[in-house]
Amino acid sequence: MAATHIATPIYDRVKEVKEFDESKMGVKGLVDSGITSIPNMFIHPPETLSTLKKPTTQTCTKKSIPLIDLSNFNIPTKRHQLVEQIRDATSSWGFFQVINHGIPLSVLDETMNAIKAFHDQPHEVKSKLYTRAHDREGVIYTSNYDLYRTNAATWHDSLAVWLSPEKKRAEEKEIPEVCRKELLAWDLHSEKVAETLLELLSEGLGLGAEKFKDLGFLVTKLIVGHYYPYCPQPDLTVGLTPHTDSGLTVLLQNQVGGLQVKHDDEWVDVEPIPGALTINIGDTIQIMSNDKYVSVEHRVLAKASKEPRISVVAFFNLETESDTNYFGPLPELLTPDKPVLYRKFTMPEFQEGFYSKGLDSKSFIQKIRL
Template structure:
């Protein structure tokens, strides 16, 4: 049985990473009818760019040297409250650095299989892992994605775990991850200020962990039948996504809204732990990933989150008679275990911790 499972895992991995030489989506990847993406823009089938009409992207502009702290905080809170995410521009990380990071991420998935499969494993126990076609749902349906995930903080204690190939991977990603971490902490300072907290409130255990997740979504024969990632809320404090092709959708007012990439921008999403801490004042957004039939799509996600023993509970300053605590005290490990046990389902994940 173990040999059969291992063989199946390796076969599935090769299926996506080495290209799919067929004209239809294999049965094991076809989503149940109620989970399939509907009303896909025709451009998604023929082009990696999605030109949706009535598209409005919330944008936060750090304005380089003309930074206005109060204005920026207002932009962040308005975007999160109305849309659940925003695209961050003029953030100080060069397009050259972002481009180099994206390039080595793509190169990793273009390498020969023998170079990648050495890192293949199940579970989250290893500091670096390659995964493919992961099953999240109880329907046992595979998702159309390959991924490389590894720890990246502190950098000097992490790089020896990282892939040796492509040759520039460690150098490029080390510099990139340090810059993005500084940016994430700056955003969290602004959020703390907006909540009426000390600027360093989110320092320490709440942001001690950081990972890089390189997602690779191969070209798909029929995007209407499958998904790259299921509907979920992030298990992070804050997530910064680098994307250059369309694929991300967020749920807004009961409808799926496409997040069209902006050159040089990060998509910023708050995770469920932040929602707990903020007592629902700032909410994590449900989102999913589509595939497309014209080209492969690669993204780089930087995830900042608490240590496993870190306590999560609504902030005392945000609680009063009109706003009683909505969640009980828990550890991040408790939350993450529930997240995985619920197969990423947002409602099922949070049920054990809700007070009202």
């Protein structure tokens, strides 16, 4: 009698992704269902996972991103020192943390609690907002915005709220009541911080304080509240894959940690500091500064922490619709010794390059480099 072979079931990624998406449950829904191992669609390739392991020999000095005190912003005799600190941090790290930024601790706590409250709502409440719409406007609740364009999903869910331009802006009544008041307050406060930083960044290039603002870096505003739940197998997946941002980013994070920044080919932990905000520079600013400022890759680790990691991110960017406005390195920064490094681009071209595939590293910057 011939031996019978039992065929091993073939893993159907497309089917698993579709089922996950159509369930509208998000990663938190998987965790709430009591899973003890992560679905195949979240498992990353060995080359990614190997970079998550800590080096076996720890050096005595532990790197950390710069910490900058903004309290000297309105003191004329000390402002130049602040400009230098921002310039040094932005040209070497592309990331820094700020304290004494003017946002009350109560606002930070309320913002964080409101995002947690949104994600903690029952599935049937959140699922009404779940979408994978390509036009991406108003209010969007989703898990992995690049779910169908990437080879491995990441361990987080997101609530995104557009606050400008007008045609994308969420109406106040559209913003979930559980976090409406807090997100609108966070919008006002984070924009003031962004305005302060854009002034300092402009001055750091030897330009007028209003230069970046006049270019339109506060025209487009998007707030995203990420939720990274407990992960039963954090060594097999990531919370967010390595990527760069597009404009200026103001980030509020809770104390769980997990954010890492790439510096000198090494992943460095961004330790949460109570009351501090984390700032990073996006690709468009690197291009306009002609590489005086750098946009760096960052990622978020998945964690086995029972407390979720929560981050609230305010993205500030140029107007994205016009295909007649061309941007590139600022002419004021170019000299025979420092020639132009990038060709000009439009924001629709940037958006297409940035969002047409999975979240990834600085491919657009590489594409337009001369």
